[in-house]
Amino acid sequence: MPDLPSPDGIEAARAPASGWNRDQLAAWGLPWPPPKGWKDELAERRKAARQDGAPSPLPSPAPAGFAQETLDFG
Numbered sequence: 001m002p003d004l005p006s007p008d009g010i011e012a013a014r015a016p017a018s019g020w021n022r023d024q025l026a027a028w029g030l031p032w033p034p035p036k037g038w039k040d041e042l043a044e045r046r047k048a049a050r051q052d053g054a055p056s057p058l059p060s061p062a063p064a065g066f067a068q069e070t071l072d073f074g
Contacts, residue, residue: 005028
C-alpha cells in the first residue's frame with residue numbers, strides 16, 4: 001500500500017507551474033490523468049488506512065527560517 005499523504009502533503013507535492021506529475025500520482029496509487037475528486041478520494045483512503053491501525057505519519061520538519069517564540073509563564 002502506498003504511503004498516503006495528508007491534505008497538506010498533497011498541496012506540498014504540487015509543482016507551482018504544472019500541478020502534480022504522473023510519477024507522484026502513481027506513487028499514491030492514482031491513475032493518469034487523475035479522475036475528478038481524486039484529492040477527496042485520497043483523503044478518504046488515508047483516513048480509512050489510519051482507522052485500520054496504521055501509525056500516524058511523523059511530523060514534518062519546520063520550514064527553513066522558522067523561529068518559535070518561547071514564553072515563560074513561571
